[in-house]
Amino acid sequence: QRLSLSYFSHSRSGALVYSLTTELEKINQAFDVTAFLFTRVSLLVVYVTSMFLLSWQLSIASLMLFSLMSVGLSNLVKRVRETSFDVSKAGSNFTSVAVEFINGIRTVKAFASQEFERRRFYNASENVANITIKSASFGYAIEPIGESVATTILIGMIIVAFTIFVPNGQMQAASLLTFLFVLFRLIPIIRLINNARGRLGEFTGPMNNIKELLRTDNKPYLQNGNVQFSGLQRAIEFASVDFGYDPSNLVLHDITLTINKGETTALVGASGSGKTTLADLIPRFYDPTAGKIIIDGIDIQEFEINSVRRKLAIVSQDTFIFNTSVRNNIAYGSEQADDVAIREAAKLANALDFILDLSEGFDTQLGDRGVRLSGGQRQRLAIARALLRAPEILILDEATSALDSVSERLIQESLEKLAVGRTVITIAHRLSTISKADKVVVLEQGRIVEQGKYQELLEKRGKLWKYHKMQHEVGQTN
Ligand SMILES: Nc1ncnc2c1ncn2[C@@H]1O[C@H](COP(=O)(O)OP(=O)(O)O)[C@@H](O)[C@H]1O
Ligand SMILES: [Mg+2]
Incomplete structure (x- = not known):
């Protein structure tokens, strides 16, 4: 349990x-x-x-x-x-x-x-x-x-x-x-x-x-399944999923969505539209209030939960840095990793330069919740941590939002290289970072209002086009 x-x-x-x-x-x-x-x-x-x-x-x-x-x-x-x-x-x-x-x-x-x-x-x-x-x-x-x-x-x-x-x-x-x-x-x-x-x-x-x-009877336990998850074969499917943190107040309504293996699926929508919540259902942080999430034809609840979580990595807006060395923070969850791999992950995450600038490099102690790092540095460590796991499924929840646009582009490039052959769910504020996604899903108040390829959606002149136009105009006035 x-x-x-x-x-x-x-x-x-x-x-x-x-x-x-x-x-x-x-x-x-x-x-x-x-x-x-x-x-x-x-x-x-x-x-x-x-x-x-x-x-x-x-x-x-x-x-x-x-x-x-x-x-x-x-x-x-x-x-x-x-x-x-x-x-x-x-x-x-x-x-x-x-x-x-x-x-x-x-x-x-x-x-x-x-x-x-x-x-x-x-x-x-x-x-x-x-x-x-x-x-x-x-x-x-x-x-x-x-x-x-x-x-x-x-x-x-x-x-x-x-x-x-x-x-x-x-x-x-x-x-x-x-x-x-x-x-x-x-x-x-x-x-x-x-x-x-x-x-x-x-x-x-x-x-x-x-x-x-x-007591166990008054707390929300997740029923653990016993099917071992050995890797994604085809797709993760959401079938009419409703979800509310409080069941009487739904945050997601009737989500039906297919996330294909090896593709990048982007979630777009205003803040509060339910993107993070949707992504949190995949590692089973919560279970749907109604409907099912199905992985390769099997209900996600039938899988042994850690066997699923071991195959995925999440980089989110608020990354947690532990009070230990830089090396241990990157190797968190992949304790057997060697120094070469850790260094490589740091490099891909565009974190190597600032790490080497720290007083003791990879051995620098980071203090409670990483207070000695800037937001962007913390985010880069979190990306390195995710990359080191070489996850099959990668969830990026505004993973680059705390970065300046130069580092963002650099990391975006590494992430794109890395996404090849992996299943990626990405949530990004800046539309430019998701234009290459295989599928774009637009959320509004917890409902999917549009999904398809970026270019196709733009040509439809629907919701995505509005977001696109808005960002473009803001971009020009800046
Ligand atoms: N832990 C939580 N408990 C209760 N409500 C939450 C929680 N997290 C998010 N919400 C609510 O769920 C809705 C969707 O939030 P979220 O998924 O974080 O949106 P987004 O990631 O698109 O900005 C919001 O109305 C938010 O207030
Ligand atoms: Mg969010």
């Missing part, structure tokens, strides 16, 4: 991080507390047995009194448990705010919204503090309350025993003293057990969140 990407686009990343770090830590503690509880309970059993051997009447009386006390304390424990849910919520919210702030620091600074973010951060952290204090004060109230009640019970018992049992000769003073001694030893153990219960109450919130995280 594979978790669908849509789970991650719905969950806040900070909340996930919180669950994976802080809450797991708390659960770790919960295991310690449980172990502690276990040993103390064993001790309790031994003590209680010896008390019964000494005097069953007194034992029953004290057990009843202590049970009553324990019931009273249970209410407090319940309160702690309830507030622990709020602690989890506040903590998760706090981490979300912090993660967003750190990831969005450039936007925050550029929009001079530090003050706004600072307030958001203070509110979130104040919230955590308040709720934690509330939860802890309930937790800590259990101890002194338990202790004073227990002491009262004990004193009561001593008085009763010495005024009734000893004068009646039902019990010898020595046995009574032994009994009381055991009871004295018992009190701190009961206290410890109660404390541990209180602490376990604090862990209920985190426990629940982690359970929620591990």
Whole structure:
């Protein structure tokens, strides 16, 4: 089973991080507390047995009194448990705010919204503090309350025993003293057990969140097939595919499209028309809401998902650069690649020059998310990464959009050389880059409004012609 990407686009990343770090830590503690509880309970059993051997009447009386006390304390424990849910919520919210702030620091600074973010951060952290204090004060109230009640019970018992049992000769003073001694030893153990219960109450919130995280029935899983994909033979077909990130709000309508092996298929359309979404269905980031995607006559859902993904590479608008060396970033997903191949891929992607200019060349560490590179450099690394995989199916989603027109043309040439014999799905803003495509598909608001060869579509003077004319005019005024 594979978790669908849509789970991650719905969950806040900070909340996930919180669950994976802080809450797991708390659960770790919960295991310690449980172990502690276990040993103390064993001790309790031994003590209680010896008390019964000494005097069953007194034992029953004290057990009843202590049970009553324990019931009273249970209410407090319940309160702690309830507030622990709020602690989890506040903590998760706090981490979300912090993660967003750190990831969005450039936007925050550029929009001079530090003050706004600072307030958001203070509110979130104040919230955590308040709720934690509330939860802890309930937790800590259990101890002194338990202790004073227990002491009262004990004193009561001593008085009763010495005024009734000893004068009646039902019990010898020595046995009574032994009994009381055991009871004295018992009190701190009961206290410890109660404390541990209180602490376990604090862990209920985190426990629940982690359970929620591990649940599989409420998350969008992709059913994995078992047919091994060994390579494209004929075509990838979309048969009346509908898709919506939220099934009630479709983003793609009735897409019927054939992507032939060895051809370049270009997707054209205004931003928001659904090009990226359409392309994301091929690696099965999402499954269609209705209709089918068929590869060589077999429903894509019957393939083992990784055997399909291994045959394709994607270069998209937002490329992810890992915090490691340039070499590892290019070799990502093709770890067995040698230096010669890596260098060749970098060269084809027009990245070799800038890599060699870096202080340590291919060994330069790139820092979190590649912050030390320009957008165009990141994109060229992503192209090199895709080329190194020598994929059968190559998806280029505005892969050259962050480049200046000179590098774009250079890379375009390498990509065209590379496209020979491969199946390429390309999405490009600049129409000039797709004029050689075997098939152009024009999307408007999630529907295919035109498809065919570039020249033929131009001659039809339809939608593509309008886009073409628009870009041409803009080009001239520039
Ligand atoms: N992860 C997502 N969750 C919900 N809606 C999305 C998501 N990604 C894109 N959309 C919506 O789907 C539509 C098509 O987006 P997209 O495929 O990215 O268009 P394009 O690539 O043509 O610019 C847009 O209306 C966009 O708001
Ligand atoms: Mg897009």
